[in-house]
Amino acid sequence: MFKTKAVTRFTSLCATVAWVILVFSDITVLFSDIKSLPSDVPVWLPRVMLDVYVIALFYYYKFKIERDESLTFTDLLWKVFATGLIATVISLAVRLILFLLGSTKLPSNILFIDFVYQINLALFVNFLLAAYTCWKRLILYQKSKWLMRAWLVFELLLLSILIYDSIHIVLSETISTIAIVVTSLLGLVLSANMRWVAYLNFKQKWTSLLLLLLSLFYLVYFLYSVTIWSDQISQQSQAFIDFQSHAFNIALLAFALTYMTFSFLVVLFNLPTSSVFEQKLEEVINFQRISQSIQTEQSEESVYNILLESSVRSVFADAAWLEIKGSANEQKLYTFQITEKETKDIHNHLEKNKIKGALDQSSDKTKNLSKHLGSLKNSRFRSLLAFPIKVKDETIGTLALLKELPDGFNKEMTRIISAFANQAGISIENFRLLEEAFQNARYKEELKIAKTVQKSLLPTKLEQDADFEISAFSASADEVGGDYYDTLRISKHEIALIIADVSGKGTTAAFHMSQMKGIFHSLAQLGPNPKDFMAKANKALVYCLERGSFISATYFVINTQSKKVFYSRAGHCPVLLFRTSSQTADYLKDKGTALGMVRSHDYCNFVEDNQFSYASGDVMVLYTDGITEAKNNKGEEFGNERLAQELQKNASKSSKEIEESVIKALYQFSGSEDINDDYTSMTVKFN
Numbered sequence: 001m002f003k004t005k006a007v008t009r010f011t012s013l014c015a016t017v018a019w020v021i022l023v024f025s026d027i028t029v030l031f032s033d034i035k036s037l038p039s040d041v042p043v044w045l046p047r048v049m050l051d052v053y054v055i056a057l058f059y060y061y062k063f064k065i066e067r068d069e070s071l072t073f074t075d076l077l078w079k080v081f082a083t084g085l086i087a088t089v090i091s092l093a094v095r096l097i098l099f100l101l102g103s104t105k106l107p108s109n110i111l112f113i114d115f116v117y118q119i120n121l122a123l124f125v126n127f128l129l130a131a132y133t134c135w136k137r138l139i140l141y142q143k144s145k146w147l148m149r150a151w152l153v154f155e156l157l158l159l160s161i162l163i164y165d166s167i168h169i170v171l172s173e174t175i176s177t178i179a180i181v182v183t184s185l186l187g188l189v190l191s192a193n194m195r196w197v198a199y200l201n202f203k204q205k206w207t208s209l210l211l212l213l214l215s216l217f218y219l220v221y222f223l224y225s226v227t228i229w230s231d232q233i234s235q236q237s238q239a240f241i242d243f244q245s246h247a248f249n250i251a252l253l254a255f256a257l258t259y260m261t262f263s264f265l266v267v268l269f270n271l272p273t274s275s276v277f278e279q280k281l282e283e284v285i286n287f288q289r290i291s292q293s294i295q296t297e298q299s300e301e302s303v304y305n306i307l308l309e310s311s312v313r314s315v316f317a318d319a320a321w322l323e324i325k326g327s328a329n330e331q332k333l334y335t336f337q338i339t340e341k342e343t344k345d346i347h348n349h350l351e352k353n354k355i356k357g358a359l360d361q362s363s364d365k366t367k368n369l370s371k372h373l374g375s376l377k378n379s380r381f382r383s384l385l386a387f388p389i390k391v392k393d394e395t396i397g398t399l400a401l402l403k404e405l406p407d408g409f410n411k412e413m414t415r416i417i418s419a420f421a422n423q424a425g426i427s428i429e430n431f432r433l434l435e436e437a438f439q440n441a442r443y444k445e446e447l448k449i450a451k452t453v454q455k456s457l458l459p460t461k462l463e464q465d466a467d468f469e470i471s472a473f474s475a476s477a478d479e480v481g482g483d484y485y486d487t488l489r490i491s492k493h494e495i496a497l498i499i500a501d502v503s504g505k506g507t508t509a510a511f512h513m514s515q516m517k518g519i520f521h522s523l524a525q526l527g528p529n530p531k532d533f534m535a536k537a538n539k540a541l542v543y544c545l546e547r548g549s550f551i552s553a554t555y556f557v558i559n560t561q562s563k564k565v566f567y568s569r570a571g572h573c574p575v576l577l578f579r580t581s582s583q584t585a586d587y588l589k590d591k592g593t594a595l596g597m598v599r600s601h602d603y604c605n606f607v608e609d610n611q612f613s614y615a616s617g618d619v620m621v622l623y624t625d626g627i628t629e630a631k632n633n634k635g636e637e638f639g640n641e642r643l644a645q646e647l648q649k650n651a652s653k654s655s656k657e658i659e660e661s662v663i664k665a666l667y668q669f670s671g672s673e674d675i676n677d678d679y680t681s682m683t684v685k686f687n
Contacts, residue, residue, distance in 0.1 A: 004063050007059070007063045008060055011056045018050075019049075019118075021045070022122075023115060023118045024041075025041045025045040025046045026118060026241055027114055028041050029043050029046060029239050029240070030110070030111065030237055030239050030240045033238075034236060034237050043239070047165060048166050050125075050165075050246070051163075053122065054129070054162060054248065057125065057129045058129055058133075061130055061133040062133065064133075065130070065134060065137070066136065073138065073199065073200060073204070073208070074204050074207055076134040076137055077134070077211040080134050080211070080215050081215055083130040083131075084214070084218030084219070085214075087124070087222070088123075088218050088221060090123055091119070091222070094119055110236050110237070113229060113233055114233055120222065120225045120226050120229060121241070123222065125249065125252075127222060131215070131219075132255065135256065138259075139191070141193075141195055141196045147190075147193065150186065150189065150190060153186065154190060157183045157186065158183060158251060161183065162248040165247055165248050183251045184254045187254060187255035187259075191258045191262045194263065197266050197267055197270055198270070200267070202271070205267050206271075208263075208267050212267065216264065219260065227243070227244070230244060300324075301334075304322055304334050304424075305334065307399065307421070307424040308320055308322050310420060311421075312401065314416050314417065314420070315385075315409065315413040317336075318337060318403050319337040319338035319342075319401075320400060321343050322335075322399050323397050324396060325395075325397055338402065342381075343400075346373070346379070346384070346400075349373075353375075381402040381404055382405060383402060383404075383407060384401070384402050385400070385401045385402075385409045385413070386401075387399040387418060387421040388421070389424055389428070390422075390425045391425050391428050391429045391432070396428070399421055446507070454476075454510045457484070457510075457513060457517050458486070459485075459487060462487045463487040463488065463489050463495050465558075466560075467558075467563075468684055468685060468686045470497075471654075471656040471659045471683050472659075472683070473663055473679065473680065473681050474678070474679065475675060475678065475680075476678050477626070477675045477678050482502030482509025482510060482513050483500070483502070483624050483679075483680035484498070484501075484513045484517060484680075485497075485500070485680060486498050486520055488520070488521060488524045490524060490527050490557065493559055493560050494560075495557070495560075496555070496558075497557075497558065498516075498520050498554070499553065499682055500516050500552065501551070501573075501624040501678070503549050503550050503551070503552075512544070512545065515541065515544050516537075516553070519541065520537075520555075523537060529566065530568030531568045531604065531607055533568065534570050534592075534604075537553075537555075538570075538596065538598065539603070541595050545595075549596060550594040550595060550596040552573075553570045553594075554568070554569045554570070554573075555568050556622075563613055564611050564614070565611060567610050567611070568609055568610065569607070570593060570595050570607055571592055571594030572592070572594075572624075573628065575620060575621070576620070576622075576623070576643060576644060577612070577618065577619070577621075578619040578620075579615070579618055580618055583648070584648065585619075585644040585647045587640060591606075591607070592607045593606035615686065616687055617685075618685075619647060619658060620685075620686075621643070621662070621683050622681065622682040622683075623682075624677075624679070624680040625677070626675065626677030626680065627666060627679055628640055628643060629677060630666055630675065630677070632669055632670055638666055642665070642669070643662065646661060646665050649661075655684065655685040663681070
């Protein structure tokens with residue numbers, strides 16, 4: 001950036017110095033020629049200084065315009081216009097000074113006329129080089145190898161002409177003519193590159209036409225000015241730089257004028273197609289907005305609003321509405337420049353005339369109903385177009401577009417909006433699928449959290465005692481389950497155990513499981529007998545469980561001092577007890593109603609206290625119904641008998657080994673790792 005500014009300042013300074021020397025040397029040579037005196041400066045110096053001025057300005061605009069990538073097409077035209085405007089204002093200011101001098105001797109002085117001529121010539125060349133640089137940017141847009149080579153040859157020809165003008169040898173007129181013709185032909189070929197015009201919108205084309213027209217005016221003005229001043233000087237002397245004999249200036253003028261004229265004509269002839277092109281582009285953008293609405297919008301309503309807005313803009317409708325059939329057959333209405341009363345009037349009019357399949361959401365075809373609005377009184381609309389909105393082959397709504405003019409919609413408009421309606425249906429379907437996927441993802445995340453919480457509710461370490469050993473197993477059918485087991489030491493010789501099964505599955509069951517844990521830890525520490533524990537637990541749960549929900553449970557208190565187990569069963573699976581003395585495994589039959597089933601103080605009448613004594617080698621298995629009701633591929637249940645057989649077969653093992661054997665046999669029986677109900681068991685082996 002700093003380098004560019006330094007170069008532009010240096011080149012502008014060089015151009016200024018070159019022009020000052022040019023003016024001084026040209027006036028000196030002219031004066032010497034008029035007075036028939038030998039010139040104090042070389043006669044070739046003015047031409048060389050003009051070339052230096054041209055080269056300095058060439059590099060000035062190269063760094064100022066050509067390398068500025070931020071300039072757009074219209075910015076380049078503005079650069080040409082602004083340069084021409086400034087140059088013209090300066091030239092007119094000089095003319096004003098001449099006018100104010102009136103009939104004095106100075107305006108008729110040949111040397112003063114040459115000075116004015118040099119000012120106009122410098123401004124003209126400056127304007128031509130600015131235009132040349134901008135035209136280069138426009139021509140080389142979407143460049144190719146051929147185009148780059150052609151432009152390089154063109155610039156080399158211009159440089160050759162410039163050098164030739166400096167030397168100014170004999171036969172200059174013939175050589176100049178040939179050089180100008182060849183350069184002009186190549187410039188004509190290059191001027192045919194107008195690809196940038198296609199990228200202008202309607203407004204930009206109008207702006208470009210105005211800028212090009214004014215630039216052409218500046219070009220003609222300067223050509224007229226330098227020609228007039230040059231002719232006045234040539235009547236008295238030929239010893240000055242004549243613009244008309246400077247081949248480079250003529251070639252540059254021809255190129256600038258040619259491209260300026262071509263650009264104006266091409267933009268002018270492309271003007272009628274701009275509105276159509278922009279309309280097509282708008283249609284593509286609107287179609288893209290509808291297609292991408294699934295990614296950018298937060299609700300279906302946003303998609304509906306985009307559809308309504310895009311449809312109206314694409315066909316220049318005066319009004320529109322969108323009816324969407326919601327849940328429970330509720331109708332949602334989205335309107336644009338039309339009242340709800342007007343939509344109802346049109347509905348009623350069509351129903352009265354028995355026009356079916358349009359706004360009644362029963363048609364799969366687009367309907368142009370313009371002819372039916374002609375007889376609708378007190379309505380400003382005379383054209384109507386209706387489209388069904390479909391999701392999964394089901395019509396969920398209708399899009400209606402209206403115009404105040406009769407026959408306001410053509411086939412092209414029908415095709416466009418039909419595509420919009422179809423794409424909107426796809427977007428809505430995708431939006432719903434995506435929303436469903438998000439909900440499933442949230443549900444899975446919630447289940448994952450619930451599973452973590454549930455896992456924390458189950459004890460990581462069970463109470464142990466020298467009199468017995470305990471092991472436990474639990475597996476959920478869903479992400480979270482409702483089976484619960486726990487242990488709690490009440491005193492030195494008493495340990496409480498509980499196993500429970502909450503009705504249902506999933507997060508609700510896990511929530512009730514957490515309530516059961518709180519009740520167990522709160523009541524067990526108070527040391528009630530098992531029956532009282534159940535009665536108090538039922539009273540607490542009545543206020544928590546919704547009707548229809550219940551918890552089956554069995555509560556135990558193992559007294560290692562008396563070698564007895566006290567327990568109460570609340571509708572849970574019977575206890576499986578193996579006695580080493582008889583080498584048999586039997587189920588303890590006793591009564592009990594599940595917690596939450598009886599919602600009164602009479603619940604204590606539905607449970608009872610039970611007890612049994614244990615001996616070394618006895619085994620107690622507690623389990624939930626998911627184990628005994630597990631089925632194989634034939635539909636047979638694992639059952640109580642198989643469970644008892646597995647216990648009896650492995651009773652001599654440790655509690656952990658007994659548990660592993662039972663669970664292994666259970667999975668082998670079911671033949672699958674997928675379970676339909678929660679598996680939970682506690683195995684207690686007495687020492």
